[in-house]
Amino acid sequence: xxxxxxxxLFAGAAALGAVAMLIARHPMxxxxxxxxxxxxxxxxxxxxxxxxxxxxxVLIYVGAVMVFMVYVxxxxxxxxxAFTRRFSWLLVPGxxxxxxxxxxxxxxxxxxxxxxxxxxxxxxxxxxxxxxxxEYWLYFELVSVLLVAAVVAAIAVVxxxxxxxx
Amino acid sequence: xxKTQLLVGLGVMLFAAGLVGVMVRRNALVMxxxxxxxxNGVNLTLVSFAQQTGATEGAVLVFLVFVxxxxxxxxxxxxxxxxxxxxxxxxxxxxxxxKG
Numbered sequence: 001x002x003x004x005x006x007x008x009l010f011a012g013a014a015a016l017g018a019v020a021m022l023i024a025r026h027p028m029x030x031x032x033x034x035x036x037x038x039x040x041x042x043x044x045x046x047x048x049x050x051x052x053x054x055x056x057x058v059l060i061y062v063g064a065v066m067v068f069m070v071y072v073x074x075x076x077x078x079x080x081x082a083f084t085r086r087f088s089w090l091l092v093p094g095x096x097x098x099x100x101x102x103x104x105x106x107x108x109x110x111x112x113x114x115x116x117x118x119x120x121x122x123x124x125x126x127x128x129x130x131x132x133x134x135e136y137w138l139y140f141e142l143v144s145v146l147l148v149a150a151v152v153a154a155i156a157v158v159x160x161x162x163x164x165x166x
Numbered sequence: 167x168x169k170t171q172l173l174v175g176l177g178v179m180l181f182a183a184g185l186v187g188v189m190v191r192r193n194a195l196v197m198x199x200x201x202x203x204x205x206n207g208v209n210l211t212l213v214s215f216a217q218q219t220g221a222t223e224g225a226v227l228v229f230l231v232f233v234x235x236x237x238x239x240x241x242x243x244x245x246x247x248x249x250x251x252x253x254x255x256x257x258x259x260x261x262x263x264x265k266g
Contacts, residue, residue, distance in 0.1 A: 007169065011176050018183040018203060022190075030196050034203060037180070041206055044173065048217045053209075053228050060232045061206075065239050069199060072243050076195070076250055088259065091190045098186035105178040109171055123217065123225055131222040132229070139226070143233045150237035154244050161248040 007047050013040040025086055027073045035066050050123040173214035180207030194249065194256045198242055205235050 017037030024030045038061045045054035132140065180203055187200030209228050216224020246256065253260050 004169075007172070011172060014176060015179055018180050021196075021200065021203060022183060022187050027193055027195050027199075030199055034199050037203065038206060041210060044176075044210070045213055048173075048213065050213055050217055050225060053213055053225055056229060056232055057209075060236055061202075065202065065236055068239060068243060069195070072247065073195065075247065076256065085192060085257075087190050088192045094186045094190035097189070098182050101185070102179055102182045105182070106175055109175055109178065123222065127222050128225050132226050136223075136226050139230060143230055146237055147233060150240045154240050157241070157244045157248065161244075161251070 003047055007044065010040040010043040010047065013037075014044070023086075027076075028070070031066060031069050031073060034069075035062055038062050038066070048123075052123060052125055052128045170214055170218050174211050177207045177209075177211035177214070180204070180210065183207075192257050192259060194246055194258055197258070198239070198246065202235065202239070205231060 014037045017033045017040065020033035021030050021037070024033055038057060042054045042057040042062075045051075045057060184200045184202075184204030184207060187203065188197050191197055191200065209231055212224050212228050212231070216222070216228075249261070250256050
């Protein structure tokens with residue numbers, strides 16, 4: 001019972017955070033709304049019993065990605081025109097597309113068979129890491145190569161910028 | 167309403183909100199954050215389906231999506247900072263001359 005209440009609470013918080021991201025003016029408020037949304041999603045994952053993903057959601061998304069975003073917002077000039085005028089001319093077609101897409105997908109979801117889940121709770125650290133490092137070790141290595149490539153590319157981008165400015 | 171239906175519906179809503187944010191907002195940094203929101207919606211549907219069927223592979227896939235998102239941010243943020251230095255603004259309409 002309490003789990004259902006918490007699930008609805010976290011789902012509502014995530015949806016409210018997403019809507020607040022669309023209407024907030026300052027990028028710092030957008031970032032804070034996104035952090036609220038991600039933390040509620042981590043709560044949902046923990047309620048579903050997928051604890052590994054909940055921990056990674058907090059550590060990687062909130063801990064690394066969003067802290068990086070907040071630092072960049074601090075580096076950027078606040079008197080920018082992008083801060084005072086929120087929306088581009090695509091506002092009305094964008095909202096119309098949002099409503100249409102959500103309606104179509106939700107109707108499709110509503111009509112589909114609700115396959116009653118078996119609610120398997122076997123998503124602890126141990127089964128996850130056994131599957132990950134036994135069967136999918138190649139993808140683990142590929143992802144580490146991707147991260148190294150991303151770091152090298154970030155340094156290259158910054159160096160190109162310094163070279164251009166002379 | 168079924169629990170899985172609620173979660174997949176929330177994932178759809180997050181994805182659509184991220185998409186509309188990318189379309190209607192002017193600030194390039196906010197557009198980047200809306201892209202993260204889209205990734206989060208996809209992750210939520212992946213996790214709810216994986217939990218429904220009991221497939222641990224879904225969790226592995228979500229972890230890989232996390233890493234790809236981190237790499238994407240690590241590349242996109244320096245590019246944004248360079249753009250902000252070059253044009254003194256993050257307003258995407260200032261970059262309209264990029265179209266062919």
